[in-house]
Amino acid sequence: MLLCLRIENFALIDQLELDFGAGLNVLTGETGAGKSIILDAIDAVLGGKVSSRVIRTGTSRAMVEATFTTNPPLAAWLTEQEIDLIDDNSVVISREITVSTSNIRSRSRVNGVLVNRQIMGGLRDRLVEITAQGQTVQVGQSAQVRDWLDMYGGDTLIQQRQHIGTAFSAYQQAHTNLEKRRTSERERLQQLDLLTYQVQELSTANLSDPQELEQLQQERERLNHVVDLQQMSYKVYQALYQTEDETLAVSDLLGDSEATLNDMVEYDGQLQPLLDLVRDAQTAITEVARQINTYGESLEADPQRLEEVEERIRELKQICRKYGPSLTEAIAYSEKIQAELAVLNDSEQSIESLEQQEKVCFDKLTQSCQKLTQLRQKTGATLESRLIAELKPLAMEKVKFQVEILPIVPTSAGADKITFMFSPNPGEPLQPLTEIASGGEMSRFLLALKACFNQADAAATLVFDEIDVGVSGRVAQAIAEKLHQLSQHHQVLCVTHQPLVAAMADKHFRVDKQTVTQGKGKKSNNGSSEQRTVVRVTNLDDLTTRREELAQLAGGKSASDAIAFAESLLTQAANHRQGQRS
Structure with a gap:
């Protein structure tokens, strides 16, 4: 209030x-x-x-x-x-x-x-409803008339509308998916051809190791410099372990140093750690010399392997240029398009499945709409009799009223076009309310309609x-x-x-x-x-001022007859209220 x-x-x-x-x-x-x-x-x-x-x-x-x-x-x-x-x-x-x-x-x-405006709209619906003769436009709007009828039908009808809203959303989504699939068929086929070629090319390349290109490049360098590596290996071996001239190798020098330090330790035990370090160095140098000698002896020229490596490097670089830029990214792309290709291949049958899905959703929507139509027809019949009963005391004893429900394409609010049909005079056919009702008749209709909604109004x-x-x-x-x-x-x-x-x-x-x-x-x-x-x-809160105002409304001036008429109105209103209370 x-x-x-x-x-x-x-x-x-x-x-x-x-x-x-x-x-x-x-x-x-x-x-x-x-x-x-x-x-x-x-x-x-x-x-x-x-x-x-x-x-x-x-x-x-x-x-x-x-x-x-x-x-x-x-x-x-x-x-x-x-x-x-x-x-x-x-x-x-x-x-x-x-x-x-x-x-x-x-x-x-x-x-x-x-x-915000949304909250204000929700609050307005819970507090106030404004009715004016100018609502003729609303009465002529099928959507507004439909909402009135559904509100009069109560929770059962409103809940069915909510079911339809859900079913309509599901149908719209299925229809959108189908249309999108149909319109993208050419693009799908083009994409399918492209991805098929790319997957085949990448599969032929047999990509598995992201480090393969780097490893091949290192192998190529080794194969290209076998002779140099052999010579350098032998040179290192001689320097560390065995020379061909009178020059002492590193191992020889370390041996001499070890012997000298060994003598020194006999006089000063603090030098033992240094002796241990020299011995460790001697062992390490000997091991390096052994391994470098083995490495050099194992090297040999392999022109065929070099050619294979060069070919593979060229192949991988070509793949990287097209799908990389790195081999890691090319491998990731290969995995990605294989998944996309699987989806596209599955889509060859998706039109039929989407059509079926759309049909299922449409059938559910249609069934829900049919149930809503039945509820509306039942509610419409109740509203017809109730509204006629409300109109009769308003000097419209012979009025005819009908809630006309005609089928339309299903929407989120059902599959019905609803029109209030009206005939105020006997013998006249029912016509849309907005086309036939006079201003006074429309006023009484709106008031009677509001009386019908008396218990249903939330405001x-x-x-x-x-x-x-x-x-x-x-x-x-x-x-x-x-x-x-x-x-x-x-x-x-x-x-x-x-x-x-x-x-x-x-x-x-x-x-x-x-x-x-x-x-x-x-x-x-x-x-x-x-x-x-x-x-x-x-605020006319006293009888005198109120009586004078009623007299002004009735007679235009506070003449004695107008005052008397105003007093009679107040008495009549008091008697009516007393009768209502009793």
């Missing part, structure tokens, strides 16, 4: 604070007095579209703040959105709108937390903007009673010109325009004090 609405610099409102109550809250006033501005402010604070025109002339910032009561489901939803509760009873929503020379900006907060506050335009007399009284009926389960805010409706209010506000002098000592361009138009709202 909307507890309080605070408005600053919004359209013609400079500052305004309204405290609403439970039951039926009515706003009255002359045409153009600013009643709809208040409803526009409610719409704006709940995330509705705004333009720079909503900011009061001469200012750059507008602000609307609304305080609502909470309930356990709303509190749980706010907690899910990570919005802290101020207390257990209320939630405060504010929207600040600023304008500059280039653009308009707005920021919405819930309990002081900045929120605690229902707003009606001049829903009674175009009606009078007995019909206006019926509308007043219907609004009062709704107010037993919801808070109702209603903008009206009908004294019969206003008399039924639990709380009555009069809206009017006043001219005030803005700013102490402030002068206009011509030197006079600046006059500004503002909207003012008066």
Whole structure:
């Protein structure tokens, strides 16, 4: 329920604070007095579209703040959105709108937390629903009518729609996969040819060791320098172990050094470590000499092996240029394209499997849609009888109404086009509601529709903007009673010109325009004090002022007959409320 609405610099409102109550809250006033501005402010604070025109002339910032009561489901939803509760009873929503020379900006907060448009949309659905005669466009939209019918059908129907949403997503994905596969067939065949050639070439190359190229290059160097290596090996062997002239080899020198150190150790034991080092060196030199001699003797020229190595090196370098740049990367690429080739080969049969998969998904979607259609037909029949019953007290005793359900291509919301068919007069055929209903008939239809949704509506506050335009007399009284009926389960805010409706209010506000002098000592361009138009709202909380307002609505002036009529309306409304309570 909307507890309080605070408005600053919004359209013609400079500052305004309204405290609403439970039951039926009515706003009255002359045409153009600013009643709809208040409803526009409610719409704006709940995330509705705004333009720079909503900011009061001469200012750059507008602000609307609304305080609502909470309930356990709303509190749980706010907690899910990570919005802290101020207390257990209320939630405060504010929207600040600023304008500059280039653009308009707005920021919405819930309990002081900045929120985005998506959260505001979810909050709006849980708090307020606005109904106006201008909703004729919505009534003509199949999607909106479908949503109304599904909401009237309750959880079973909504859950079936959710099943369809899942089935439709699965079908769309299967269809997309199939179309993608079909359109890429030429590319697949081209890729298949390319990868087949590459895999064959890489397989023929027999790649296995990432170090093979480096090892072959080393082997080539060795085969190209066999003679040099033999000569150098023998030279090293002579230098280390055995010379052909009188020059002493390294091993001989170390032997002499070892003998000398051995004599020295007999006199000074501290030299023993040095002696050990020389002995170790002697052993190492001897081993090196042996191995280098064996290496040199094992070397021999092998022209055939050299040619084989050269050929393999050329082959591997060619592979690296095409698939490398290194042999490691070429091997990795080979493994990768083998896997890709396996997938492409498997895809030769994938069109048939994808077609089958698409058919299975479509069949599931169709079956779900058929079940939803059956539920809608059953719900439509219930709504037809219920709505006709709600319309009869609104001076539409002979009305005919039908929920027309026609098949369409399956969508995420089912396979039905839903239209409200209407005939207000006997003998006239059913036609789409938006094509045949007058303004007054549309007002009554919307009100009756809302009465049908009385128990299903999640919103605690229902707003009606001049829903009674175009009606009078007995019909206006019926509308007043219907609004009062709704107010037993919801808070109702209603903008009206009908004294019969206003008399039924639990709380009555009069809206009017006043001219005030803005700013102490402030002068206009011509030197006079600046006059500004503002909207003012008066809470008619006493019988006298309320009676006078009803008299104004009924007779245009507070004449005695108009006052008497207003008193009769108030008495009649009190009797109706008393009858409802009893």
